[in-house]
Amino acid sequence: MTLPARPPQLYDYDTDGTSIYRKSFGMIRAEADLDRFAEPERTVAVRMIHAAGDTGLAEAIAFSPGLVEAARTALRAGAPIYTDATMIAAGITRRRLPADNDVLCTLRDPRVAQVALAWATTRSAAAVSLWDRLEGAVVAIGNAPTALFQLLEIVAAGGPRPAAVIGIPVGFVGSPESKQALADNPFGLEWLVVHGRRGGSALASSAINALAREQEI
Amino acid sequence: MTLPARPPQLYDYDTDGTSIYRKSFGMIRAEADLDRFAEPERTVAVRMIHAAGDTGLAEAIAFSPGLVEAARTALRAGAPIYTDATMIAAGITRRRLPADNDVLCTLRDPRVAQVALAWATTRSAAAVSLWDRLEGAVVAIGNAPTALFQLLEIVAAGGPRPAAVIGIPVGFVGSPESKQALADNPFGLEWLVVHGRRGGSALASSAINALAREQEI
Numbered sequence: 001m002t003l004p005a006r007p008p009q010l011y012d013y014d015t016d017g018t019s020i021y022r023k024s025f026g027m028i029r030a031e032a033d034l035d036r037f038a039e040p041e042r043t044v045a046v047r048m049i050h051a052a053g054d055t056g057l058a059e060a061i062a063f064s065p066g067l068v069e070a071a072r073t074a075l076r077a078g079a080p081i082y083t084d085a086t087m088i089a090a091g092i093t094r095r096r097l098p099a100d101n102d103v104l105c106t107l108r109d110p111r112v113a114q115v116a117l118a119w120a121t122t123r124s125a126a127a128v129s130l131w132d133r134l135e136g137a138v139v140a141i142g143n144a145p146t147a148l149f150q151l152l153e154i155v156a157a158g159g160p161r162p163a164a165v166i167g168i169p170v171g172f173v174g175s176p177e178s179k180q181a182l183a184d185n186p187f188g189l190e191w192l193v194v195h196g197r198r199g200g201s202a203l204a205s206s207a208i209n210a211l212a213r214e215q216e217i
Numbered sequence: 218m219t220l221p222a223r224p225p226q227l228y229d230y231d232t233d234g235t236s237i238y239r240k241s242f243g244m245i246r247a248e249a250d251l252d253r254f255a256e257p258e259r260t261v262a263v264r265m266i267h268a269a270g271d272t273g274l275a276e277a278i279a280f281s282p283g284l285v286e287a288a289r290t291a292l293r294a295g296a297p298i299y300t301d302a303t304m305i306a307a308g309i310t311r312r313r314l315p316a317d318n319d320v321l322c323t324l325r326d327p328r329v330a331q332v333a334l335a336w337a338t339t340r341s342a343a344a345v346s347l348w349d350r351l352e353g354a355v356v357a358i359g360n361a362p363t364a365l366f367q368l369l370e371i372v373a374a375g376g377p378r379p380a381a382v383i384g385i386p387v388g389f390v391g392s393p394e395s396k397q398a399l400a401d402n403p404f405g406l407e408w409l410v411v412h413g414r415r416g417g418s419a420l421a422s423s424a425i426n427a428l429a430r431e432q433e434i
Contacts, residue, residue, distance in 0.1 A: 003328070003331060003332055003335050004332065004346045004347075006335070006336045006346075007370045007371050007373065007374030007376065008370065008373075008374060009370060010366075010369065010370050010373050011366045011369070011370070011394070011395075011398055013362065013363060013366050013391045013394065013395070014363075014390055014391055015337060015338040015339055015342065015363055016339075017339045017340070020339075020363075020388075020390045020391065023389070023390045024388055024389040024390050027389045027390075028389065050388065050389070051387065051417060052387070052415070052417070053387040053388050053389070053392065053413070053414035053415040053416055053417065054414065054415055085307075086307045087304050087307045087308045087418065087419065087422070089307070090302075090303045090304045090306070090307035091304045091418065111220070114220060115220055115221065118220050118223070119223045120232060121223075121232040122232055122233075122234045122237075123234070125232065129221045129223075130221075145230065146230060146231075146232055146237075149227075149228045149230050152227065152228070153224045153225065153226060153227050153228070154224050156224065156225075156227050157224030157225060159224065170268065170269070170270040170419075171237075171241055171267065171270055172240070172241040172244045172245065172267070172270070173231055173237045173240045173241050173244075174230045174231060174237070175270065177228070177230065178228075178230070181228055196270070197270035197271065198269065198270040198271055199270055200268060200269070200270065200417075200419045201304065201308065201418070201419050202304065202387075202417045202418050202419050205304070
């Protein structure tokens with residue numbers, strides 16, 4: 001196989017992936033205010049800040065006290081990961097997962113359109129109703145506030161209970177409220193949120209990537 | 218087919234996707250400082266701010282004067298879209314694309330590891346060397362600064378020239394510099410950047426989704 005020839009290097013930049021990660025995480029730990037986090041939470045927050053490119057995210061990140069342990073225990077035991085967006089699934093680094101865990105997104109299930117119509121809700125919320133291995137699963141919601149509200153309503157009605165909920169939908173309508181509802185949940189769910197409008201698929205997958213393995217890089 | 222029963226609605230939230238989009242975009246236009254953008258640029262900036270959940274992003278977004286027109290013309294003519302991350306490809310809404318455009322990511326090409334070794338660079342940068350339909354293409358880089366630097370070096374060496382470059386890698390090492398290099402490029406490339414550390418796959422795919430169709434929703 002003939003490889004293309006490398007063009008002359010015009011710019012001075014680091015080309016070692018591990019070195020880039022190490023420097024980046026060092027800069028984040030030096031700059032971000034991470035004091036209120038326990039160390040296992042800090043590694044999750046660092047990776048989320050890395051995905052956001054914004055140390056100011058630290059102030060909005062919040063964990064229930066048992067979140068890290070609950071998510072790690074579930075993942076090690078082989079729990080599936082449910083996501084509300086294919087982007088999150090694409091962003092999860094499979095080789096970091098401890099038990100070759102299934103990463104599932106039901107948004108393209110043919111039943112979604114029918115459920116959305118019957119329930120008068122969004123496709124994202126309807127997709128949550130099809131999470132048939134939800135009991136003990138790890139959930140990562142990074143797109144739709146309606147999906148997070150729907151999940152809470154399923155649990156409230158006595159439905160299956162996930163082991164951990166990464167609830168960080170992004171946006172202007174319903175997003176802050178949905179995350180506050182998760183953080184205030186009276187159902188005993190373990191949670192991780194980014195309060196306010198910020199959030200998104202990149203942050204959700206980075207949280208899963210951090211929880212999947214204790215080693216930072 | 219039996220549909221699941223809807224659990225009781227506990228929370229008060231909007232469940233109409235189009236209404237949520239419309240309200241969100243209205244809030245962004247009311248709050249964000251978009252005055253320095255031409256109207257076609259404004260619709261792109263609004264969608265990027267929506268993906269970030271942060272009206273403060275507006276100040277960091279910058280366009281070359283011909284970017285929107287160049288990207289739209291290329292997409293209508295059927296240009297492929299190259300991305301540096303599978304997350305971006307997953308985030309591009311295919312039904313918005315005007316010519317069923319190919320969305321291509323070469324990161325998992327089996328030649329990537331060899332090129333990365335031979336060129337002593339990252340896999341993301343090596344993957345750019347395999348963009349064999351780059352001439353006239355639309356590029357969306359949302360992850361790796363090294364990929365953006367590599368692209369500029371390919372063009373500088375007289376290689377193929379993309380029609381438009383969405384250059385918004387996220388991060389702490391090389392990211393601000395790579396975007397400044399794109400904005401300063403002396404090669405006549407049309408560009409869109411988010412200056413500073415912010416960026417990422419969600420912003421890159423939202424920019425493509427906005428450029429793909431003039432209608433905002």
